[in-house]
Amino acid sequence: MGKVVGIDLGTTNSVVAVMEGGRPMVIANAEGLRTTPSVVGFSKDGEKVIGQMARRQTVLNPQNTFFAVKRFIGRKYGELSSELKRVPYTIRKDEFGNIKIPCPRLQRDFTAEEISAIILRKLAEDASKYLGEVVTGAVITVPAYFDDSQRQATRDAGRIAGLEVMRILNEPTASALAYGLDKSNHETTLVFDLGGGTFDVSILEIGDGVFEVKATSGDTQLGGNDFDKRIVDWLAEKFLEEEGVDLRCDRQALQRLTEAAEKAKIELSVVNITNINLPFITATEDGPKHLETHLTRSQFQSLCDDLLGRLRNPIQRALGDAGLSSQEIDEVVLVGGSTRMPMVQQIVRTIIGLEPNQNVHPDEVVAVGAAIQAGILAGELKDMLLLDVTPLSIGLETIGKVMKKLIPRNTTIPVRRSDIFSTSENNQNTVEIHVTQGEREMAADNKSLGRFKLYGIPPAPRGIPQIQVSFDIDANGILQVTALDRTTGREQSITIQGASNLSEIEIKKAIQEAELYADIDRKQKERSDKRTRAEALILQSERQLREVALNFGMGFARKHRQQIDRICQELRESLKEKDDRGISQAYVYLQDTLHELNREVKKHYADSDEDNFFSTIRDIFIGDGDKERDSYRNRVYSDWEYGRNDRNSYGNGNYGQDNYANMDDYHRNDYRRGDYGRKGYSREQEYDKRNYSTNSYDRDSYNQDNYNGDDYARNSGLERDIWQKHDEYNKQKRSSLGRRPTRKSQARPTYQDNWDDDDDDW
Numbered sequence: 001m002g003k004v005v006g007i008d009l010g011t012t013n014s015v016v017a018v019m020e021g022g023r024p025m026v027i028a029n030a031e032g033l034r035t036t037p038s039v040v041g042f043s044k045d046g047e048k049v050i051g052q053m054a055r056r057q058t059v060l061n062p063q064n065t066f067f068a069v070k071r072f073i074g075r076k077y078g079e080l081s082s083e084l085k086r087v088p089y090t091i092r093k094d095e096f097g098n099i100k101i102p103c104p105r106l107q108r109d110f111t112a113e114e115i116s117a118i119i120l121r122k123l124a125e126d127a128s129k130y131l132g133e134v135v136t137g138a139v140i141t142v143p144a145y146f147d148d149s150q151r152q153a154t155r156d157a158g159r160i161a162g163l164e165v166m167r168i169l170n171e172p173t174a175s176a177l178a179y180g181l182d183k184s185n186h187e188t189t190l191v192f193d194l195g196g197g198t199f200d201v202s203i204l205e206i207g208d209g210v211f212e213v214k215a216t217s218g219d220t221q222l223g224g225n226d227f228d229k230r231i232v233d234w235l236a237e238k239f240l241e242e243e244g245v246d247l248r249c250d251r252q253a254l255q256r257l258t259e260a261a262e263k264a265k266i267e268l269s270v271v272n273i274t275n276i277n278l279p280f281i282t283a284t285e286d287g288p289k290h291l292e293t294h295l296t297r298s299q300f301q302s303l304c305d306d307l308l309g310r311l312r313n314p315i316q317r318a319l320g321d322a323g324l325s326s327q328e329i330d331e332v333v334l335v336g337g338s339t340r341m342p343m344v345q346q347i348v349r350t351i352i353g354l355e356p357n358q359n360v361h362p363d364e365v366v367a368v369g370a371a372i373q374a375g376i377l378a379g380e381l382k383d384m385l386l387l388d389v390t391p392l393s394i395g396l397e398t399i400g401k402v403m404k405k406l407i408p409r410n411t412t413i414p415v416r417r418s419d420i421f422s423t424s425e426n427n428q429n430t431v432e433i434h435v436t437q438g439e440r441e442m443a444a445d446n447k448s449l450g451r452f453k454l455y456g457i458p459p460a461p462r463g464i465p466q467i468q469v470s471f472d473i474d475a476n477g478i479l480q481v482t483a484l485d486r487t488t489g490r491e492q493s494i495t496i497q498g499a500s501n502l503s504e505i506e507i508k509k510a511i512q513e514a515e516l517y518a519d520i521d522r523k524q525k526e527r528s529d530k531r532t533r534a535e536a537l538i539l540q541s542e543r544q545l546r547e548v549a550l551n552f553g554m555g556f557a558r559k560h561r562q563q564i565d566r567i568c569q570e571l572r573e574s575l576k577e578k579d580d581r582g583i584s585q586a587y588v589y590l591q592d593t594l595h596e597l598n599r600e601v602k603k604h605y606a607d608s609d610e611d612n613f614f615s616t617i618r619d620i621f622i623g624d625g626d627k628e629r630d631s632y633r634n635r636v637y638s639d640w641e642y643g644r645n646d647r648n649s650y651g652n653g654n655y656g657q658d659n660y661a662n663m664d665d666y667h668r669n670d671y672r673r674g675d676y677g678r679k680g681y682s683r684e685q686e687y688d689k690r691n692y693s694t695n696s697y698d699r700d701s702y703n704q705d706n707y708n709g710d711d712y713a714r715n716s717g718l719e720r721d722i723w724q725k726h727d728e729y730n731k732q733k734r735s736s737l738g739r740r741p742t743r744k745s746q747a748r749p750t751y752q753d754n755w756d757d758d759d760d761d762w
Contacts, residue, residue: 002136004166004378005127006370008174009116009140009154011070011223012196012337014038015367016123018131019375024178024368029126035363036126040118041065042105047524050122059259062088062251064105068225071197072099072112074146074153083229084221088251088258113153114510117160124163137164139374141366143198144170145218145391147437148449148479155478160510166377168476171195172202173213173388174369175335179360180206181372187330188214190318192348192356193366194311195336197223201314203322203329212387215321215410217314222307224265224338230303231261235276235291243289245282253282268297269340301343311347321410332356337363387412390473397434397443399424406471409439413477418470420486427459431467435481454483531575534587538568541594548601556604560597567593 008015013035017026029036041054042064058065077093100109124135158165172191186207193200200218236247247253267274278291334356375381395405406417431454438446466486549557567590574582
């Protein structure tokens with residue numbers, strides 16, 4: 001089995017973590033960020049983009065960019081408020097009342113589970129790359145107040161992503177695991193979790209490795225996004241009053257407002273006033289319109305008074321269910337990015353009377369707790385016990401449409417409860433059982449988890465048959481129902497249809513489509529990488545041609561340039577036409593041509609070094625070196641002004657390498673120190689001092705500190721007009737000659753100062 005990770009599937013951002021060396025660690029995504037925006041988009045080419053890349057295209061491509069789908073997962077279209085339906089992309093309902101999200105770019109519909117599965121797959125792939133092994137399992141967190149349908153839908157999303165969902169874990173419980181991992185003392189902790197789209201409160205007893213949830217409460221439709229929407233509405237109403245245009249009717253303008261509102265909310269957590277500037281937000285007959293205003297922290301708080309009130313009630317309810325007072329709370333842990341708002345922190349201080357503990361990272365602590373739970377399940381962590389609870393009561397609809405609660409809320413899970421029911425009519429052979437979840441007395445006011453019928457009941461007067469219905473809630477908080485006809489002793493397991501918005505057939509189809517799209521995504525990535533490599537190879541070939549022309553002259557490069565230019569043009573045309581086959585062929589041809597060019601360059605270097613060596617040996621043993629030097633003297637060593645100012649010249653001991661580069665006997669490497677310093681021009685052994693005593697090379701010609709260009713010209717018999725012409729020739733020659741020597745090869749050679757030169761008149 002592969003690695004198991006912990007995943008915080010958030011409304012706004014998602015995080016993945018893993019246990020390494022007995023410690024939980026957050027894994028950065030491919031972009032190097034520890035949090036991944038829960039955003040999925042499709043570009044104009046139909047390419048799937050996830051996370052930060054998708055978030056960047058929300059303004060320009062709002063209908064094909066989907067975010068905050070966690071608020072839709074496991075829910076029916078009729079359950080959504082009009083405010084939740086107001087998003088830049090489109091949501092609709094199908095014939096069964098389920099939520100569908102159309103994607104115009106792909107001309108297909110997605111479910112919230114499928115969008116969530118794309119995010120989960122991305123996180124798992126990032127973790128696999130980091131760990132170097134395939135991630136096959138995951139512990140996925142959900143808000144504590146998620147009902148059975150939402151939990152089952154989250155589990156389905158994990159299956160579609162190709163993951164084995166080891167556990168569905170409540171987010172506040174995961175946070176408590178991360179917070180209390182190293183705690184040895186007993187304490188009562190309140191976890192206040194306000195994320196982007198959900199709000200949870202849990203009270204836990206922590207100590208000796210036991211994490212027991214005493215009570216939980218929350219609101220699955222309250223989060224930081226709701227605070228953003230208050231700013232959006234305030235800006236839109238203000239602009240409507242001033243300009244007569246409702247920006248909420250424009251998808252792009254609405255998305256720009258949403259981003260500006262989130263930015264303002266974040267800034268107001270640090271400063272007391274923030275400026276909001278949105279140039280060219282829309283246009284009318286009078287021209288473009290701009291939005292420019294400012295918002296103070298007190299104004300923001302007044303806009304959110306009712307939302308703050310919705311935060312208070314779950315805290316009070318959780319305290320009541322746990323049978324505790326605020327004075328009995330030892331620690332308050334803040335979780336979720338929205339808890340950074342000062343007015344939210346003040347709510348906690350007011351109710352609990354404690355300063356919130358901010359030692360945990362609010363964006364990462366849930367994923368860390370999920371990784372700890374994964375470590376427990378994998379056996380990596382010992383002596384830890386987690387006792388979670390069911391957030392809502394579960395029961396049956398009975399006569400009079402009243403809900404009969406079998407499992408009250410905050411019951412420790414896993415749990416099994418059963419009760420005996422009977423028929424309401426004589427000779428009734430079928431019983432319909434309606435399972436509901438909630439706290440209201442009437443079944444119609446609670447969440448319907450599903451209906452099923454039990455057939456084959458023997459005819460009998462009403463009230464005689466005995467039907468035992470059992471509810472099982474596993475550690476994931478997911479419900480299973482079984483029914484037993486005690487008259488016949490026949491037992492039948494019932495899977496509630498409707499607990500998930502997707503049937504088993506739809507889930508399998510979604511898994512197949514996810515695998516298909518994964519293959520399509522892989523091929524698209526390969527094509528994209530191929531195009532990138534081809535474009536880089538074109539640039540490389542052009543750069544290499546320039547270097548060859550500079551080092552060896554245009555003549556050497558010309559025979560290769562024509563062929564390389566032709567192949568580069570073919571490659572550009574294939575890239576423009578998106579011809580994958582043409583790109584591959586031209587890429588290979590260009591690679592081969594550049595390889596041949598490199599081979600010839602290498603051969604040229606090798607031949608040059610060999611010629612230099614043998615020409616030096618020939619000059620030494622034949623003894624005609626002085627004659628040849630004399631023949632080149634007047635033509636070559638004329639530009640002494642250049643020699644005095646440039647260390648690459650004769651004054652450096654390199655014998656004017658640029659002037660000899662293209663000549664037969666004197667290559668630029670002939671007088672390298674390695675050739676004549678150790679072998680050819682030994683100061684005291686092979687060459688007698690008299691060899692250079694009477695020739696045209698006097699001793700001061702080799703002395704950089706003493707030589708003078710004018711004096712040398714007179715001694716050599718050169719006229720000024722002759723060497724001035726050669727000065728210009730040498731400058732041209734320097735731009736097209738061969739490889740320049742390295743700094744090491746330019747080291748100044750050592751010469752003897754006691755030359756016996758009777759002709760020296762200096």
